[in-house]
Amino acid sequence: MKIEAKNVKFFYGQDQVLKDISMSIKKNTVTALIGPSGCGKSTFLRLFNRMNDLIEGARLEGEILIDGVDIYNKNINVNELRKTIGMVFQKPNPFPKTIYENVAYGLKVNGVSDKNIIEESVEQSLKQAALWEEVKDKLKKSAFALSGGQQQRLCIARALAVKPSILLMDEPASALDPISSIKIEELIYQLKSSYTILIVTHNMQQASRTSDKTAFFYMGELVEFDDTRTLFTNPKKERTQNYITGRFG
Amino acid sequence: MINEKSQKSIRRQKALSERLQKISKSKFYLIQDEVFKYFGLFCTILGIAVLIVFLFNLFVTAGSRIDWGFLTNLPSRRAAKAGIYTAWVGTLWILVLTTIIALPIGIAAGVYLEEYNKKNRFSSLLEVNIANLAGVPSIVYGLLGLELFARFIGTGESLLTGALTLALLILPVIIVSTREALKTVPYTIREASYALGATKWQTIWNQVLPASLSGIFTGMILALSRAVGETAPLIVIGALAFVPFVPTSVFDSFTVLPIQIFNWVSRPQKEFSVNAAAAIIVLLSITFMMNGIAVYLRHRWQKKIKW
Structure with missing residues (x-):
């Protein structure tokens, strides 16, 4: 198992937002996390690169193992951990710098200074993110000059540049138009062969198209976790059935 | 019913x-x-x-009083021969020195308060007091400078004392404007940086500071243009009205434009009040120019970065 969550409970101050969640995720698979707003799926996603550490008063119980190592162990260097786990956010958030610098940033903060290596990685990452052909002649231009969909693929390239093994995506296509959205989905499909991907989405079709497994969250609980096809065609719980057919949420 | x-x-x-x-x-x-x-x-x-x-x-x-001679003449007892050379050179010295002292301290304090400080009672006490400091009358800073720098540390009635005092005076303004500039950088940028394995310092140095630099400089320039016009604290620390030479080191005694103006205005002869008016034009030109730079920076910054 690439990722394991064992009896995870999570609190913001007094509020418990995740209730005893256990889940195992295989290497090189895509797992979709679905559920209504406020169900805790984004919070759950952010446990794996410890982004929730940045919130004051947040507290975790239980264990999260990546490659068998408890990432909340005291000996874990958070920055090292985050380097091995890429994250893509809901709204494209490129740095106010050039396209090149955006992709190179992760390498630079991790101590890589060899120009040739950086240049090579920038090209490779942009190719992996299916953006290279569109930007290869304007690498020195500001990232803000790109369209929303291109910006999001740039953010994916930026995450890939530090060679993570896991990719966390928090509603990566929700701020994009349908065509850009499809491009991101195709990209996810291609990236699956080399990365373990977790994706939070509100879009049911997107979840069924892109993922191997789907987890349905409701009110901080993991209601159902199964193969995507099974979950969407033959859910075992009534709540899941109601949600995926659009009767609530 | x-x-x-x-x-x-x-x-x-x-x-x-x-x-x-x-x-x-x-x-x-x-x-x-x-x-x-x-x-x-x-x-x-x-x-x-x-x-x-x-x-x-x-x-x-x-x-008509402003000409090359007015800018390059040393002070004199005769109004027609008197110039503001020592005064504007003094003002320039003070500007540069104050910037060198206040800028790093103010930015560091602003970054600490905005990025590192945890929210608790001590920190809110700190914040309220910094806001209060901005409202302390400048003459009080003058007295502080006189006692602390001129007498206790022993820098005397020098440029250094003046610059240190004015730096103290504008520090709260710089701290507050630095914090405001940092606040405009969206949280998502910090998140993106952390997610790539950057440390807090790397995130601040590489992303947050560059993105807020023009805002910080705008605040700095506005604070300095206030410092340029300050008279009271410099009189208190002993800046002289009549300095017959141009300062060549930070330990020299000095005068600045506002003091020169104050001195000329308080003389009975009409010729001197004309001199004062001419010096005011020069002083105003300096502050207008600085404000102009601040407006330009802010404008360019807004055009460049759209979050």
């Missing part, structure tokens, strides 16, 4: 809708709107008009 009540209510509602119709037809609210518009315009123009009258008056009085 119930019927009666509901009938009453219906009548009341009818009366109300009639009244509302009348109001919407009445011109009262329209006039109110117009009146306020012109009153607001008047208030806006008032400040500018006073300034224009003042400037016009200045130029009429002293426009």
Whole structure:
């Protein structure tokens, strides 16, 4: 198992937002996390690169193992951990710098200074993110000059540049138009062969198209976790059935 | 009984809708709107008009007094021969020194308060007091500078004492404006940086500071243009009105433009008040120029970064 969550409970101050969640995720698979707003799926996603550490008063119980190592162990260097786990956010958030610098940033903060290596990685990452052909002649231009969909693929390239093994995506296509959205989905499909991907989405079709497994969250609980096809065609719980057919949420 | 009540209510509602119709037809609210518009315009123009009258008056009085000699002459007992060379060089020295002292300290304090400080009682006490410091009268800073720098540390009546004192004076303003500039950098940028394995310091140094630099500099320049006009604290620490030489090191005694102006204004002869007016034009030009740079920076910054 690439990722394991064992009896995870999570609190913001007094509020418990995740209730005893256990889940195992295989290497090189895509797992979709679905559920209504406020169900805790984004919070759950952010446990794996410890982004929730940045919130004051947040507290975790239980264990999260990546490659068998408890990432909340005291000996874990958070920055090292985050380097091995890429994250893509809901709204494209490129740095106010050039396209090149955006992709190179992760390498630079991790101590890589060899120009040739950086240049090579920038090209490779942009190719992996299916953006290279569109930007290869304007690498020195500001990232803000790109369209929303291109910006999001740039953010994916930026995450890939530090060679993570896991990719966390928090509603990566929700701020994009349908065509850009499809491009991101195709990209996810291609990236699956080399990365373990977790994706939070509100879009049911997107979840069924892109993922191997789907987890349905409701009110901080993991209601159902199964193969995507099974979950969407033959859910075992009534709540899941109601949600995926659009009767609530 | 119930019927009666509901009938009453219906009548009341009818009366109300009639009244509302009348109001919407009445011109009262329209006039109110117009009146306020012109009153607001008047208030806006008032400040500018006073300034224009003042400037016009200045130029009429002293426009012809400003020439190369006025800028390059040393002070003199005779009004016609007196210049502001030592004064504007002193002002320039003070500007540069104050910037060197106040900028790093102010930015560091602002970054600490905004990025590192945890929210608790001590930190809110700290924040309230920094805001309070910005309101302390400048003469109090002068007395502090006199006691702490000039006497205790022993820098005397020097440029260094003056710059240190003015640096203290503008520090709260720089800290506050630095924090405001940092606040405009969206959290998502920090998140993106952390997610790539950057440390807090790397995130601040590589992303947050560059993105807020123009905002910080804008605040710095506005603070400095206030410092340029300060007179009281410098008089207190012993800046002299009559300095017959140009300072060549930070330990030299000095004068600045506002003190020179103050000195000339307090003389009985009319020629000296013309000199004062001319010096005011020079001083105003400096502050207008600095404000102009601040406006330019802010404008360029807004155009460049759209979050």
